[in-house]
Amino acid sequence: xxxxxxxxxxxxxxxxxxxxxxxxxxxxxxxxxxxxxxxxxxxxxxxxxxxxxxxxxxxxxxxxxxxxxxxxxxxxxxxxxxxxxxxxxxxxxxxxxxxxxxxxxxxxxxxxxxxxxxxxxxxxxxxxxxxxxxxxxxxxxxxxxxxxxxxxxxxx
Ligand code: AMP
Numbered sequence: 416x417x418x419x420x421x422x423x424x425x426x427x428x429x430x431x432x433x434x435x436x437x438x439x440x441x442x443x444x445x446x447x448x449x450x451x452x453x454x455x456x457x458x459x460x461x462x463x464x465x466x467x468x469x470x471x472x473x474x475x476x477x478x479x480x481x482x483x484x485x486x487x488x489x490x491x492x493x494x495x496x497x498x499x500x501x502x503x504x505x506x507x508x509x510x511x512x513x514x515x516x517x518x519x520x521x522x523x524x525x526x527x528x529x530x531x532x533x534x535x536x537x538x539x540x541x542x543x544x545x546x547x548x549x550x551x552x553x554x555x556x557x558x559x560x561x562x563x564x565x566x567x568x569x570x571x
Pocket of ligand 1: 508523524525
């Protein structure tokens, strides 16, 4: 199954962290596409630095929950500490979208519940999965206008 994974970082060396996370994701599953790196203003939570966000599209052969487990292991290995809800983080990895599949479990909801309102997640996702549709209703995802979300000139 094709899965879009969102990556975000707003502490430390954001680019190095995103690239290390992408490299580790690539060891889990073949990466089919990589987005640009986007610089984005934080949404919610306390005052905090801007994020770097990106997305990759992977070909995943296991269960969705097994992918979540693996991504959470990468977050832990890269030093993510959960302190404040929506607070700054070294690395955040989300399962954004699975082609043609809905997941609704206590630990995993796909499409990601706030995907449709989050330009910082959708803009890079649509680079790696152009024309992606919501498996619940077949509607195309549209990036909401957000001046705080801008593509940088380089890819992940
Ligand atoms: P966060 O702190 O934003 O990374 O949220 C992590 C929590 O969200 C974990 O407890 C996950 O089990 C849960 N979660 C639910 N759906 C998803 C998803 N699509 N991708 C990543 N985490 C998810």
